[in-house]
Amino acid sequence: MAEQQQPLPKVVLVGNPNVGKSVLFNVLTGAYTTVSNYPGTSVEVSRGQCEIAGTDYEILDTPGMYSIMPITEEERVARQILLQETPHAVLHVIDARNIERMLPMTLQLIEAGLPIILVVNILDEAKRLGMEIDLQKLQKNLGVPVIGTVMKRRQGLPELQQAISEYASVPHKTFTYGSDLERDVTRLATVIKGDYRFSKRATSLLLMQKDEDVEQLIVTGENTENLELLQTLVRDVIFERRADLHLQISMERKKICKQMLDGVVQQTELSEKEPFAELLSRWTVNPWSGVPILLLVVYFGLYKFVGGFGAGTLVDLLEGNIFEEYINPPVINFVQQHVSAEWLFELLVGEYGLWTLGIRYAVALVLPIVGTFFLMFSLLEDTGYFPRLALLVDRVFKKIGLSGRAVIPMVLGFGCDTMATMVTRTLETVRERIIATILLALAIPCSAQLGVILGLLSGVPGALAVWLLAMILVFLLVGLLAAKVMPGEHPIFYMELPPMRLPQLRNVLVKTLSRMQSYFMEILPLFLFASFILWSLKMLNVLEGLIGALSPVVRAIGLPVEATSAFVFGFFRRDFGAAGLYDLQTNGLLTPAQLTVAAVTLTLFVPCIAQFLMMKKERGLRVSVSIFVFVSLLAFSCGWVLNKILLTTGLLA
Amino acid sequence: MNCGLCGKEIPADLGPGDGKSPCGSCRGGCRKIHCPYCGYANPAPGKFLRKMLQKNNEEKTDE
Structure with missing residues (x-):
C-alpha cells in the first residue's frame, strides 16, 4: 500500500x-x-x-x-x-x-x-x-x-x-491606531466569533473598508444571529466614517511606519543622484518653489517647445510646405479631372471637404502640435512630476481656501475628461456630483486639447499669458464656488508619491507614440464626420443660416463673422475648433486679441461629444443639457468680458 | 507598465478600456488604460510598442 x-x-x-x-x-x-x-x-x-x-x-x-x-x-x-x-x-x-x-x-x-x-x-x-x-x-x-x-x-x-x-510563531505585536479608530475596530472584533485565517483585528478593518471577499467569508463563518449583528455594526461604522475612513487608516499606518523607522534608516553619505531627486521632489511640492518650477515648465516645455517648435516650425513645414505645395495641388487636380459632379468635388476637396478640412486639419495642423505636446507630457510623466503637481495644486488651493476634494476630478480630467466625469459618481451627494461635472465640462481641458490650444496661442506674443490669466481667474471662480458647495472638513486628497527619476527614453517614446496613435484614431473619424456634416449643411443651404444665426453672438465677443465656422467645429471637439482658429489666424483674419478671446471662449466649451454622452449617462438628459447650455453661455460671457477688457486696456492691440 | 500618476504597476494583461471602471464612451472603444489604483488614463500601447515596453522592463528588472 x-x-x-x-x-x-x-x-x-x-x-x-x-x-x-x-x-x-x-x-x-x-x-x-x-x-x-x-x-x-x-x-x-x-x-x-x-x-x-x-x-x-x-x-x-x-x-x-x-x-x-x-x-x-x-x-x-x-x-x-x-x-x-x-x-x-x-x-x-x-x-x-x-x-x-x-x-x-x-x-x-x-x-x-x-x-x-x-x-x-x-x-x-x-x-x-x-x-x-x-x-x-x-x-x-x-x-x-x-x-x-x-x-x-x-x-x-x-x-x-x-x-x-527556525521560524517559531509567536504572538505578534499590536500596532495601535487613534482612539476613535481603535474603538470601532474593537467593537467589530469582539463580535466576530468565526475562525478565520486573518486575525479578528485585520478582519474587522477589512470589513470596515467594504472588502467583498471578507464580507463573503463571514457569511459562511458566522452563525445567522451573529452575522446579522456583525453586518449591522459594520454598516453603522461605515456610515459614520463614510467621509474619510480609507484616508485615516492610511495616514495612521504611515504614522506607525514612521515610528518603526525612527532611528532605523540613516542617510550617511550623499550620493550623486538620489539626494538631488529628493531635493527636486521637495521643491516641486513647495508652493514657493513649485510655482516658479511650474512656470519654467510651461515656458520652456509648452511655450518654446510645443508652441515654437510644434505649432511653428513643424506646422509650417507640414501644412505650409508639404501639404500646400506638394500634396494638395496634385490631389485637387486629380479630383478636378475625375469628378464632374460639383457636390462630390465639394465633398472631397471643397471648403469643408473631407480632404481639405478633415484630413488636413488632423494631419497637418493638429498632429504636429499634439505630437510635440505628448512628447513633453510623457517626458514629465516619466519623471514622476505629475503627482507632485497634483499635490502642489492641492496645497495652493488650500492656501487660498479651496477644498482639496475638487483636485481629484481635476487631476483625472487632464488625462481624460470623460473618465473623470464618470469618477464624479464617487462623490457623496448629487449636488457635489453636478458641481464637479460642471467644473470638468467648463474649466478642465484634457491634455490633447490643452496641447492644441496652447500651441495655437504660443505663436502670438502675449496671447498665452492673457489666456493663462483668464483661465486662472475662471478656475478660481469655479473653484471657490466648488469650495462653497463642497466644503471638505479634512484634506481629502491623499497620494503616495512615487520616487522622482530620470526619464527613460524608450518609455517616453512608447508613451508618446501610443498617445499620438490613439489620439489620431480618435479624432480622424470625428474630423471627417464633422467635415461631412458641415458639407451637408452647406449643400442644403443651412450652414449660411446657422452661421447667420450665430454671428451676432460671435460679433458680440469681438470676432469676425468668419470665426463662426470655427465655433461650429468646436461643438464637435474643442481641438477641431482650435484648428479652425489656427487656419483663420494664419490667413490674417484674426488679430492677436481676437485669437485670444476666441481661444478662451473655446477652452470653456464642453470638450467633446464623448464627454457630453458621459454627462448624459451619469447625470441624465435634463441635467446634462442644462450643463451644456450653462457652460456655453458662461463661455461666451467670459469671451465678451475679456474682449471688453482687451479693448479698454489696449492689451494685445 | 507603471501608471504615470501613482507609479503603481498596471497588470500586463490589462488592455485598452479594461480596468476597474472603463467608461466606454469614446467612439471605437477606449484606447486608454485606466489605472486600477488611481483611475489615471494611461496610453494603451499597440502590439509592437507593448513589446518594446516589455523588453525595457525585462532589462530593468534584473533585481
Missing part, C-alpha cells in the same frame, strides 16, 4: 511588483518549478520546492500586491493564497530603497497574524544611495524576523534559510 504523503510546509512570497520576489523564488527553488493559473483566474502562480536544513518546503511566488486590500485580479489572487493556505512562513519582500513606502503592507501582514519574515532586498542599491538600515532595530520594533538581502548576488541567503527553518 502506498504511503500517504504529508503535505510539505509552505513558504509564501509576497510583496510589491519589482522588488525581487521572482529572483528570490528562483534562488530558493532552482530549476524545479511549475507555473499554473490560479483556479478560476488567468493569473499565474509559480510553485517550487526546496530543502532547508533537511526539511523539504513548498515555495509559492504570488503576484505583486500593494496592500492586503486587493484592487486588481492579481492582488486578489495573492490575497486569496494568504487567506486559504496555512503557510509555515510568509516572506514579505521589500525594496530597501523604498522601505518607508512598503512598510505599511508589512504592518498589515503582521496585523493579520501571519507568520511573517521581512526580507529587505536590494540592500546594495540602498547603500549606494547612502542609506544605512539598522535591521536589528527594525526587527526589535516590528517584533518579526528581518533579513537583509541582495538576492541577485545571493547575499543574505543563508540567514534567510536559517530564519525559515
Whole structure:
C-alpha cells in the first residue's frame, strides 16, 4: 500500500511588483518549478520546492500586491493564497530603497497574524544611495524576523534559510491606531466569533473598508444571529466614517511606519543622484518653489517647445510646405479631372471637404502640435512630476481656501475628461456630483486639447499669458464656488508619491507614440464626420443660416463673422475648433486679441461629444443639457468680458 | 507598465478600456488604460510598442 504523503510546509512570497520576489523564488527553488493559473483566474502562480536544513518546503511566488486590500485580479489572487493556505512562513519582500513606502503592507501582514519574515532586498542599491538600515532595530520594533538581502548576488541567503527553518510563531505585536479608530475596530472584533485565517483585528478593518471577499467569508463563518449583528455594526461604522475612513487608516499606518523607522534608516553619505531627486521632489511640492518650477515648465516645455517648435516650425513645414505645395495641388487636380459632379468635388476637396478640412486639419495642423505636446507630457510623466503637481495644486488651493476634494476630478480630467466625469459618481451627494461635472465640462481641458490650444496661442506674443490669466481667474471662480458647495472638513486628497527619476527614453517614446496613435484614431473619424456634416449643411443651404444665426453672438465677443465656422467645429471637439482658429489666424483674419478671446471662449466649451454622452449617462438628459447650455453661455460671457477688457486696456492691440 | 500618476504597476494583461471602471464612451472603444489604483488614463500601447515596453522592463528588472 502506498504511503500517504504529508503535505510539505509552505513558504509564501509576497510583496510589491519589482522588488525581487521572482529572483528570490528562483534562488530558493532552482530549476524545479511549475507555473499554473490560479483556479478560476488567468493569473499565474509559480510553485517550487526546496530543502532547508533537511526539511523539504513548498515555495509559492504570488503576484505583486500593494496592500492586503486587493484592487486588481492579481492582488486578489495573492490575497486569496494568504487567506486559504496555512503557510509555515510568509516572506514579505521589500525594496530597501523604498522601505518607508512598503512598510505599511508589512504592518498589515503582521496585523493579520501571519507568520511573517521581512526580507529587505536590494540592500546594495540602498547603500549606494547612502542609506544605512539598522535591521536589528527594525526587527526589535516590528517584533518579526528581518533579513537583509541582495538576492541577485545571493547575499543574505543563508540567514534567510536559517530564519525559515527556525521560524517559531509567536504572538505578534499590536500596532495601535487613534482612539476613535481603535474603538470601532474593537467593537467589530469582539463580535466576530468565526475562525478565520486573518486575525479578528485585520478582519474587522477589512470589513470596515467594504472588502467583498471578507464580507463573503463571514457569511459562511458566522452563525445567522451573529452575522446579522456583525453586518449591522459594520454598516453603522461605515456610515459614520463614510467621509474619510480609507484616508485615516492610511495616514495612521504611515504614522506607525514612521515610528518603526525612527532611528532605523540613516542617510550617511550623499550620493550623486538620489539626494538631488529628493531635493527636486521637495521643491516641486513647495508652493514657493513649485510655482516658479511650474512656470519654467510651461515656458520652456509648452511655450518654446510645443508652441515654437510644434505649432511653428513643424506646422509650417507640414501644412505650409508639404501639404500646400506638394500634396494638395496634385490631389485637387486629380479630383478636378475625375469628378464632374460639383457636390462630390465639394465633398472631397471643397471648403469643408473631407480632404481639405478633415484630413488636413488632423494631419497637418493638429498632429504636429499634439505630437510635440505628448512628447513633453510623457517626458514629465516619466519623471514622476505629475503627482507632485497634483499635490502642489492641492496645497495652493488650500492656501487660498479651496477644498482639496475638487483636485481629484481635476487631476483625472487632464488625462481624460470623460473618465473623470464618470469618477464624479464617487462623490457623496448629487449636488457635489453636478458641481464637479460642471467644473470638468467648463474649466478642465484634457491634455490633447490643452496641447492644441496652447500651441495655437504660443505663436502670438502675449496671447498665452492673457489666456493663462483668464483661465486662472475662471478656475478660481469655479473653484471657490466648488469650495462653497463642497466644503471638505479634512484634506481629502491623499497620494503616495512615487520616487522622482530620470526619464527613460524608450518609455517616453512608447508613451508618446501610443498617445499620438490613439489620439489620431480618435479624432480622424470625428474630423471627417464633422467635415461631412458641415458639407451637408452647406449643400442644403443651412450652414449660411446657422452661421447667420450665430454671428451676432460671435460679433458680440469681438470676432469676425468668419470665426463662426470655427465655433461650429468646436461643438464637435474643442481641438477641431482650435484648428479652425489656427487656419483663420494664419490667413490674417484674426488679430492677436481676437485669437485670444476666441481661444478662451473655446477652452470653456464642453470638450467633446464623448464627454457630453458621459454627462448624459451619469447625470441624465435634463441635467446634462442644462450643463451644456450653462457652460456655453458662461463661455461666451467670459469671451465678451475679456474682449471688453482687451479693448479698454489696449492689451494685445 | 507603471501608471504615470501613482507609479503603481498596471497588470500586463490589462488592455485598452479594461480596468476597474472603463467608461466606454469614446467612439471605437477606449484606447486608454485606466489605472486600477488611481483611475489615471494611461496610453494603451499597440502590439509592437507593448513589446518594446516589455523588453525595457525585462532589462530593468534584473533585481
